Amino acid sequence: MAPITITPIDDDKVSDLTAQGIEHALSKTKPHNGVATSGELDASLLTTSLTTSPRPVPAIGSAEMASQKICTDHMIQAKWTEEEGWAAPSLQPYGPLSLMPTSSCLHYATQCFEGMKLYRGHDGKLRLFRPELNCKRMLMSTTRIALPAFPPAELLKLIVKLCATDGEKWLPKDRAGAFLYIRPAMIGTDFALGVQRPREALLLVMLTCFAPMDDIPGGAKLLASQDDMCRAWPGGFGYAKVGANYGPSLVAQGEAREKGFHQILWLFGEDCTITEAGASNFFVVWRTKEGKVQIVTADLDEKIVLDGVTRRSVLELLRTRLASSSPAVEGLEPVEVVERKFTMFEIEEAYREGRFIEAFAAGTAWFIAPVGHIQFRGNDLAIPMGDDGEGGKYTTVVKRWLKNIMWGQDEGVGNEWGFIVEEA
């Protein structure tokens, strides 16, 4: 081989690549100290333009409400460019986006989102549930998908402003116990067609009407994923709320629905490790061989599972209220709360041995959805749904606690899980 002259390459930063690189990028994005840096996302610069064509609010239980297509009157937008950083955000009438056909988000999935809810409390107040966790996770997701960083606290202020603007009309005080779904999203709008980090992006926040999804008669039916289809992988992006985790799951989900299942129970690897149920975290309650009640969910170590806010809250509530030797709820045994790798084979074994107690999916959209059925390699497991058929007793207690926090009847753990949105 002839010797070749090559340009020297600075390699002292190679370890910044990838996962470490992301953590590095995140560490540089500290919320600023109250002083608006040029080009930083700054909620105090918000401009407001109210709609002149307000739309009617769908009735509770209507087909429109269930369509998931109705947004409230307004939305938040903020534009970012590599040169200028973040422009002043705007609160403006809800309506279609104008995007160039070659926009990065339409070809290269430079997109991520969050899912949150706005709750109308039984005390008449509007609340968010631990919204700072979603805003921080949004930053993690934008970073993973090569979209710009922002101070999470500024995103939260924008979300609160939209909720305060549209909450009174779209979630009126006579709808105590109801909610709107909040969808923050960021998309790459750069329309240079080459595959590269977008130099332009758009932050969006919408409020959508959703019907509750947690009361499925008989419980959710899950179909365990086939060996030839896998949702996420170590070194991939299963832990981030990026669009790229969802579209590729829809073929399996669609076929499952055609067969009468609600969601895929996503397994990973030859040992059929449990990861997620649909786009929710998955919890199992069983009795250990030693006779203890144990609640298990997948750990986050391999980064193939979403660090769900509902997941985290369930764990914290269980550890605080049921893990002691005298649980806070009469009739329940003390539980051991475990985050670890666990497999479909362990579930089958516990089921066979009569140790399986109950199971539920946990996430913002599905909330706490009791699971009534799992099919794995043709084998059907009928999961107990409690005496009233609405969910096992641990599931029901966790759900009640969360509901009470979301709608203002319980403070949660360590206070301030319910974040009050002051109305104008």
Place this chain on the structure above:
Amino acid sequence: MAPITITPIDDDKVSDLTAQGIEHALSKTKPHNGVATSGELDASLLTTSLTTSPRPVPAIGSAEMASQKICTDHMIQAKWTEEEGWAAPSLQPYGPLSLMPTSSCLHYATQCFEGMKLYRGHDGKLRLFRPELNCKRMLMSTTRIALPAFPPAELLKLIVKLCATDGEKWLPKDRAGAFLYIRPAMIGTDFALGVQRPREALLLVMLTCFAPMDDIPGGAKLLASQDDMCRAWPGGFGYAKVGANYGPSLVAQGEAREKGFHQILWLFGEDCTITEAGASNFFVVWRTKEGKVQIVTADLDEKIVLDGVTRRSVLELLRTRLASSSPAVEGLEPVEVVERKFTMFEIEEAYREGRFIEAFAAGTAWFIAPVGHIQFRGNDLAIPMGDDGEGGKYTTVVKRWLKNIMWGQDEGVGNEWGFIVEEA
């Protein structure tokens, strides 16, 4: 456990799920027999609306040409809905799309695309390169990402119509040897926010001005991916041209570019299997321990590598023209052409032992790009770039063959690799 009554679930089709399900879906989408089925994509129904504001064509070598932001005057659009199937496609002025902020493609990456080129031949004719392969792959990609099927031959007719309309102006006869980049794409436009198979979609075809990317002084510099970041995995979607493969690669690509590399060389697994270079296939030329010249690229068995049209054409050309005992080109040895799993450690070993000959990336955008440098775990490999520094001799021959086919001076293997677009 109390016995639970569950709805019986039809499980005779469980094996249709996932990869088999996709092949099943594909098998149902045979091109129709000349009779337009209701709701089928049908190029003969095309409506045409020409622009009244034609734009100037960028000069060869201009910054505009390199910006990858300039499309030609027109585009193709076709709308699909679950109820109505495909509406009549339209050829219309190029311009922005109007999309609802909750559109599926913006949140769940329900999107896929193709990359092709339109070539202005040295004989004055316009040509596509094996376009039927891209149209078939597009169908495979739409199926994988839960978007609607279509007859690939109809997509090809629409592409040809757009090329025939804009080719004369945007790729004039005095630009022999130049090309336009063709971007067919499909996006999910359903704006119901739930995670589900889109019930509305949009097919698009655009023509974009691109500068050639294959003549990098010193050759392409590749940074082998870190162990903690992985592009694709078995059971995933690395073989499909879906947006979800691209966005998640941009963090690594961006950091590589900051360090002076052009692309990531994507490795897979603990044994550092070679998969792709950037978004191109990757070929290595080395001498085996037995002394034979061998050209190797990753096989497609695990479905983690794109079945590239350029890849396939390179393999077919090499097998036809260089694999015999008396190769078609003077000065070249007979080569053994191999598709198999091979690893970064084998590359290092061949390099250490003086058996490494050359390497190149192959794809539509990058064409045949000689590789001049690979860095793996801090170890730099300077790859021979030939006597003139423009690429090794096998790389150069393959590139010349393909150029000659694309621009009308060689028929290729088995004829008709160059598909002539008749101009009006």
